[in-house]
Amino acid sequence: MTEKKTLSNIKIPEKSNSKMSSSVLEQSDAGEFPFTRGVYPTMYRGRKWTMRQYSGFSTAVETNKRFHLLLKRGQTGLSTAFDLPTQMGLDSDDPLSEGEVGKVGVAIDTVEDMRQLFEGIDLSKISTSMTINAPAIILLAMYAVVAEESGIDPKLISGTIQNDILKEYVASGTYIFPPKPSMRLITDIFEYCSEKYPKFNTISISGYHIREAGSTAVQELAFTLANAREYVRAAIMKGLDIDKFAPRLSFFFNAHNDFLEEISKFRAARRMWAKMMRDEFHAKNEKSMRLRFHTQTGGSTLTAQQPENNIVRVTLQALAAVMGGTQSLHTNSMDEALALPTDKAATIALRTQQIIAEESGVTNFIDPFGGSYYIEWLTDQLEEKASDLIRQVEEIGVLEAINQGFI
Amino acid sequence: MSSKIRVVIGKPGLDGHDRGAKIVARALRDSGMEVIYTGLHQTPESIVEIALQEDANAIGLSVLSGAHNHLFRKVLDLLKMKKAEDIVVFGGGIIPDDDAKALMEEGVIGIFGPGTPLDEIVSFVKDNVKVIE
Numbered sequence: 001m002t003e004k005k006t007l008s009n010i011k012i013p014e015k016s017n018s019k020m021s022s023s024v025l026e027q028s029d030a031g032e033f034p035f036t037r038g039v040y041p042t043m044y045r046g047r048k049w050t051m052r053q054y055s056g057f058s059t060a061v062e063t064n065k066r067f068h069l070l071l072k073r074g075q076t077g078l079s080t081a082f083d084l085p086t087q088m089g090l091d092s093d094d095p096l097s098e099g100e101v102g103k104v105g106v107a108i109d110t111v112e113d114m115r116q117l118f119e120g121i122d123l124s125k126i127s128t129s130m131t132i133n134a135p136a137i138i139l140l141a142m143y144a145v146v147a148e149e150s151g152i153d154p155k156l157i158s159g160t161i162q163n164d165i166l167k168e169y170v171a172s173g174t175y176i177f178p179p180k181p182s183m184r185l186i187t188d189i190f191e192y193c194s195e196k197y198p199k200f201n202t203i204s205i206s207g208y209h210i211r212e213a214g215s216t217a218v219q220e221l222a223f224t225l226a227n228a229r230e231y232v233r234a235a236i237m238k239g240l241d242i243d244k245f246a247p248r249l250s251f252f253f254n255a256h257n258d259f260l261e262e263i264s265k266f267r268a269a270r271r272m273w274a275k276m277m278r279d280e281f282h283a284k285n286e287k288s289m290r291l292r293f294h295t296q297t298g299g300s301t302l303t304a305q306q307p308e309n310n311i312v313r314v315t316l317q318a319l320a321a322v323m324g325g326t327q328s329l330h331t332n333s334m335d336e337a338l339a340l341p342t343d344k345a346a347t348i349a350l351r352t353q354q355i356i357a358e359e360s361g362v363t364n365f366i367d368p369f370g371g372s373y374y375i376e377w378l379t380d381q382l383e384e385k386a387s388d389l390i391r392q393v394e395e396i397g398v399l400e401a402i403n404q405g406f407i
Numbered sequence: 408m409s410s411k412i413r414v415v416i417g418k419p420g421l422d423g424h425d426r427g428a429k430i431v432a433r434a435l436r437d438s439g440m441e442v443i444y445t446g447l448h449q450t451p452e453s454i455v456e457i458a459l460q461e462d463a464n465a466i467g468l469s470v471l472s473g474a475h476n477h478l479f480r481k482v483l484d485l486l487k488m489k490k491a492e493d494i495v496v497f498g499g500g501i502i503p504d505d506d507a508k509a510l511m512e513e514g515v516i517g518i519f520g521p522g523t524p525l526d527e528i529v530s531f532v533k534d535n536v537k538v539i540e
Contacts, residue, residue: 084421084472096450099477100421173423173447213426300426304521337521339503340473 007258008216034274044363056081081105211254222389246288266324422472
């Protein structure tokens with residue numbers, strides 16, 4: 001019999017048997033520590049995930065039109081793509097911005113642009129995710145001003161800033177400042193928001209980009225949680241109370257091709273985070289231990305050849321995210337390997353989520369894969385291998401590991 | 408002087424996606440060429456300057472941010488200005504067919520989209536880039 005391995009190179013046992021994993025019997029329910037089966041007791045029976053398609057291009061006015069269209073089609077949250085000059089803290093008329101303005105996202109130079117971006121959208125009802133890292137503090141300030149000007153109680157503003165600089169050094173490259181002052185900006189945001197915007201997610205600690213840059217599922221898990229631990233440590237060093245800021249930390253993972261491995265990865269991530277928060281950082285509040293995450297299907301898995309097949313890939317990846325208990329989801333468009341999505345492709349991507357949510361029946365039972373010999377075994381394997389890798393990172397130190405190119 | 412092909416792989420603009428650039432750089436290196444990788448966030452000016460100083464025979468540009476029309480043209484213009492048109496330009500990234508066609512007409516010798524086999528890029532460079540002794 002030929003040897004089989006997961007996409008992350010984990011050797012798969014030949015036969016299924018009940019002694020593969022002790023976790024099959026030791027499982028706690030969803031909503032209970034260590035939250036392997038889900039962070040909430042009711043999961044999708046109570047409320048479906050947020051359908052949050054990443055969108056933004058050209059000017060604030062154009063993107064605002066797209067936002068209205070997406071909401072009309074049944075999307076339940078917004079996710080703003082900023083152009084590269086905005087992500088790098090440059091004005092649209094900076095010489096370095098030439099050719100880049102409004103390309104991979106919307107150009108936001110001023111608070112006036114931000115007002116136009118959300119014109120006619122009730123920010124007390126719609127949560128907004130903003131993919132912004134190095135200058136996150138500025139864009140968050142603009143967003144807060146726009147919301148407060150329209151009379152919304154700051155305590156009701158909900159959404160997420162990505163604000164994860166460590167993975168920018170590792171994988172996606174939009175950094176401005178060196179690590180130490182960047183960590184200061186990030187923990188300042190934790191502190192300010194925990195008082196002022198208690199419903200806002202102050203960071204989205206991202207494995208997505210690490211996976212897209214070529215990592216395995218084990219590396220995605222390990223490096224994301226190692227980065228997360230570094231943020232928690234920095235905040236504690238600053239004197240913040242773990243149970244004040246940790247409930248607003250959120251995560252962002254990739255949904256790649258190996259369906260069962262991905263489901264297991266999300267389950268392992270929850271368990272590892274819960275243990276880290278309780279045992280290492282002595283969090284008391286269960287909200288600090290709940291790993292809430294956004295998922296995007298894997299862009300690098302899509303092919304330029306026979307692009308229609310990408311619809312099938314995205315469907316399987318999205319289903320893995322849902323089976324893994326994601327809190328929000330972006331499904332990629334079939335034509336992403338070629339260009340910015342056409343209107344038709346963007347619609348199919350959103351409809352894919354709606355079909356999973358409304359037609360497939362998979363939301364009716366919480367963690368339906370829980371208790372499967374293979375899934376429980378693989379969850380254990382991923383936890384074990386990722387924990388080993390985290391220990392190796394710890395020996396070097398996270399910033400040094402990034403510096404050396406280990407991460 | 409060595410008779411190896413010397414290639415500068417450049418990442419112009421603000422785009423941080425460097426997986427493709429690094430993979431192509433490695434494939435060219437492994438096939439025996441001398442490869443200089445510029446790192447992220449370069450300007451067309453800095454890339455052309457690197458190519459001149461390194462006596463490169465070719466520049467390979469990687470752009471996934473949609474700014475390719477501006478950035479590729481700027482590099483071609485600068486090479487013309489510096490009378491260094493013997494340095495050929497090829498590239499890759501998310502570049503729609505129509506744009507790729509237009510850029511090729513203006514002097515880019517090859518554009519490789521997602522899914523291109525590495526062998527194809529290596530053979531192309533070997534066949535189309537000349538070492539000038």
